[in-house]
Amino acid sequence: MLNAFAEELSAPDEYVVVQLALADTQFRLGRLSEPARQEALAVLDAGGDLERWQEAGAAEVRRRAAVLQRLRARLESPQPEPRPVRVRRPKPSRAVPGRVYAYQARSGQPYLIRVVGIAAVGCSTGPVVRFLDHPGPGLPDAAHLAEIPERRYHPRWKRTEVIIADDGTAAREHAGLILVGEHPHTPPPPSPNGRTISTWTQLCAYVETRDNLTPTGNDSV
Template sequence: MSAWGVALFSDDTACDVRDTYRELIEDGVGDEEAVRHVLDGFGDALVDPDEGPVVWLALAWTQSKIGRLDAAVRDRALAVIEQGEGLERWQEEGGKALAGRQAALDKVRAQLTGPQPERKRLRRPWRHVTDLTPGAVLAYRVSSGRLVLLRVSQIDDDRVGCAPVLTLVRYLGDALPSQQELDRLPDAVDGSCPLGIPVDGVMNAMVFRVAVHRKKDPDYRALGFEPLAGVLQPRPGDERFDSLLCSYTHWEGLASIMEWYAGCH
């Protein structure tokens, strides 16, 4: 099971159902179509005796909280509660765990059977779009006065933002390189501190997806990352975005990481 607690949303599946449904409504998808998308998308979970009940409960709860409770979804969720579907794990644990889950289900029942809130319109969250483009090179001067360089290897454009993917270049210098020097600089070396110093595998990411999540968050210029006049041509692998090899951060976090790397030298 994906649960880590007795509450309805102390569960990965429940959270995924809630987030998926809300995102569909935020994107302007109609009520019936949104339900169909959720049920289709969680088809495998629906046939699982543990996760299936969670899907119905999470969907009904989420609908109810925004004034869009569908009668068929409500009835199916209430049947889950009345018939004790998905309670086997909690019954095996017994004691406080079972009592806590029952209390959580009582809360869901009260939400679904009580007065429903007015229908709410959900707006899509603010979405930042970077002005950086592939090939751009950013210079950052660390507190020692030396410069580190990162190149924009690609742009990752998804529902929540359009963010640059930066690859650290193997460079730590006192002055900005010329275009000719820039062209010869390799990317950071795998298995070492990206500036070339061997480390024990701690904090040695080389590729960063750098996002701005809120309007008040500083962008790259405010943190001292300056675009160079020169550019770097695409390199093998730039067209592939591997989220498992990428460190997700923000500009303040990236500045701190650059300080740490430079301090290794």
């Protein structure tokens, strides 16, 4: 965690709070490491985070000082026996790679979104989707889905590969998506433009903001 959020923790105020909370959490689980204990005690020796409480008034500073004093007493006492820590395992995604969904923008233009794989997202997994470059105006025949190329990156259409964080029938229907068909294929190489994470509703809202930029086709955005 400290490595993953190293940039945020370069701010002294953030580092102090996180370091104290980390040591306190480890202690309560009976898993306080000596480096974490020593670092937290050093932070407390330096005054903890009392300085950031000054604007709240003297009474709040006294309350915070009492909290820090109790934390020091815990960290300097024998910690309890280790408690089991529940492992949160990713929930399997219900998405099926190869399926193609359609979203009809308010303008009437349909946008095709194909599931190209599955990826981890938080403590779960979700479908990886890409847009197809369908000119419209209607929906294509399911048998012709394989003939439609993928929509390319453009400065005004930067999302080309997205991980969906809330996949499920209800979420898709709420966003206004319908199933068009399936186009089984081998997983494509990762997008050179990187991935973003979104919900179905957020993705469709993004489509609406891109809808009237330029016509689709070989030079589409």
